[in-house]
Amino acid sequence: MARIKVVINADIGKGKINRNIYGQFAEHLGRCIYEGIWVGEDSPIGNTDGMRNDVLAALKNLNIPVLRWPGGCFADEYHWKDGIGPKENRKRMVNTHWGGVVENNHFGTHEFFRLCELLDAEPYICGNVGSGTVQEMSEWVEYMTFDGESPMAGWRQENGREEPWKLKYFGVGNENWGCGGNMRPEYYADLYRRYQTYVRNYGDNRIYRIAGGANIDDYRWTEVLMREAGHLMDGLSLHYYTIPGSWEEKRHALGFDEAGWFETMKKSYYMDELITRHSGIMDRYDPDKRVGLIIDEWGTWFLVEPGSNPGFLYQQNTVRDALVAALHLHIFHNHNDRVQMTNIAQMVNVLQAMILTEGPRMVLTPTYHVFEMFKVHQDAELLDFNACCGTYSLDGESLPQVSVSASRDASGSIHITMCNIDPNHEAVIQVDIRGTELPAVSSGVILAGQHMEDHNDFQQPDKVKPESFDGFRVDGSALTVTLPPMSVALIKL
Ligand code: AHR
Numbered sequence: 001m002a003r004i005k006v007v008i009n010a011d012i013g014k015g016k017i018n019r020n021i022y023g024q025f026a027e028h029l030g031r032c033i034y035e036g037i038w039v040g041e042d043s044p045i046g047n048t049d050g051m052r053n054d055v056l057a058a059l060k061n062l063n064i065p066v067l068r069w070p071g072g073c074f075a076d077e078y079h080w081k082d083g084i085g086p087k088e089n090r091k092r093m094v095n096t097h098w099g100g101v102v103e104n105n106h107f108g109t110h111e112f113f114r115l116c117e118l119l120d121a122e123p124y125i126c127g128n129v130g131s132g133t134v135q136e137m138s139e140w141v142e143y144m145t146f147d148g149e150s151p152m153a154g155w156r157q158e159n160g161r162e163e164p165w166k167l168k169y170f171g172v173g174n175e176n177w178g179c180g181g182n183m184r185p186e187y188y189a190d191l192y193r194r195y196q197t198y199v200r201n202y203g204d205n206r207i208y209r210i211a212g213g214a215n216i217d218d219y220r221w222t223e224v225l226m227r228e229a230g231h232l233m234d235g236l237s238l239h240y241y242t243i244p245g246s247w248e249e250k251r252h253a254l255g256f257d258e259a260g261w262f263e264t265m266k267k268s269y270y271m272d273e274l275i276t277r278h279s280g281i282m283d284r285y286d287p288d289k290r291v292g293l294i295i296d297e298w299g300t301w302f303l304v305e306p307g308s309n310p311g312f313l314y315q316q317n318t319v320r321d322a323l324v325a326a327l328h329l330h331i332f333h334n335h336n337d338r339v340q341m342t343n344i345a346q347m348v349n350v351l352q353a354m355i356l357t358e359g360p361r362m363v364l365t366p367t368y369h370v371f372e373m374f375k376v377h378q379d380a381e382l383l384d385f386n387a388c389c390g391t392y393s394l395d396g397e398s399l400p401q402v403s404v405s406a407s408r409d410a411s412g413s414i415h416i417t418m419c420n421i422d423p424n425h426e427a428v429i430q431v432d433i434r435g436t437e438l439p440a441v442s443s444g445v446i447l448a449g450q451h452m453e454d455h456n457d458f459q460q461p462d463k464v465k466p467e468s469f470d471g472f473r474v475d476g477s478a479l480t481v482t483l484p485p486m487s488v489a490l491i492k493l
Pocket of ligand 1: 027072074297345346
């Protein structure tokens with residue numbers, strides 16, 4: 001087997017890996033908010049102010065930097081005033097977009113900020129352009145952030161919150177080319193200009209305004225938005241899901257063959273091309289890269305689990321998802337000059353979730369474990385390395401077998417993450433680390449599968465979990481790593 005060679009230049013920094021790349025997304029969709037996070041103060045499930053303690057503790061461990069809410073498509077149907085005040089008076093509503101279920105609005109603005117406080121995450125709120133008014137959006141911002149006497153600040157105080165909250169990230173609509181109003185980019189660009197005018201900075205609160213961005217390879221959307229409104233935004237979003245099969249004919253999260261595995265990896269690598277091309281357009285209007293590319297929805301999208309509500313998007317999560325997460329995070333690191341935030345979809349019980357729940361029980365998915373392992377990269381300096389890495393082939397098509405990223409944290413430790421997407425062959429990687437003395441002590445962690453469909457469920461919650469890893473050797477400035485098939489590893493030097 002050919003050795004894969006990598007050179008890491010530890011003395012050449014490539015910029016900070018923005019911790020917001022590790023952001024999450026929680027929508028009023030299926031069992032993400034209700035059941036997954038919110039169970040209510042009276043629930044027999046242990047909770048803090050209505051939010052389940054087991055899920056909170058697991059999420060806290062991920063150091064989530066930023067959390068997007070309330071949607072998604074839900075955002076453009078959400079009327080925030082229905083979700084404040086005494087719970088018994090809150091209007092019940094139909095979640096028309098997701099399953100047509102009735103929600104009691106017990107999780108609203110105050111509960112969201114409390115969740116962010118408990119997780120120590122920055123709130124990222126997505127406002128309603130599709131079916132909401134400018135006044136409604138403007139009053140929401142006033143309600144949350146106005147310090148002093150004003151109608152909305154007074155109302156907030158009546159509802160128990162004296163001080164304004166700090167709100168940094170605000171999205172002006174979601175998928176306005178689709179569920180957020182079926183608009184043309186020219187029309188949305190004008191609406192964006194108008195709505196964002198009234199997303200005001202009160203006191204010392206400074207809002208980072210995010211415009212609704214393109215779907216996948218809709219480069220015209222990015223072009224028009226940057227041309228017409230680039231100077232009025234701080235960030236522009238992009239949505240891309242990894243969907244084996246097609247949008248119309250999705251595949252199962254379990255019960256796939258190697259062709260399904262390969263296609264999923266190939267579609268994950270496609271994220272790199274998408275970022276490169278959207279960034280290229282942004283570069284023409286914003287060569288200094290002031291405007292961030294905000295990939296506020298990404299991840300796998302499979303068929304729902306048999307027997308579950310089709311509108312709830314509940315899917316299992318295998319070692320395949322772990323590889324998808326690792327590949328994406330590495331790609332985001334490499335584009336840290338333009339990508340300022342990403343939010344995987346979604347945090348609990350929906351799409352490529354961190355956590356699955358069933359009544360009082362909870363399991364951590366393989367994707368959770370990748371986020372846990374990779375959190376060492378948050379805000380660390382990305383290190384220069386040469387592109388690599390081997391070949392994984394199937395039916396005449398090839399992909400890079402191994403993906404690598406390295407960073408140096410504030411304490412000087414170097415962390416290298418690697419993944420081997422080949423489900424059949426190990427990878428032997430020789431890493432030449434230049435520009436630093438390697439320490440005497442090193443350690444490793446690995447997440448690996450025996451079978452492509454390995455996953456955690458309520459019968460076997462720990463089938464896929466990080467183990468200590470000793471499949472590497474440090475010799476002078478050379479690190480030799482043997483990565484098993486379908487694995488993700490973290491080495492600390
Ligand atoms: O994450 C699920 C849905 O996917 C979101 O609501 C929407 O924005 C996207 O189409």
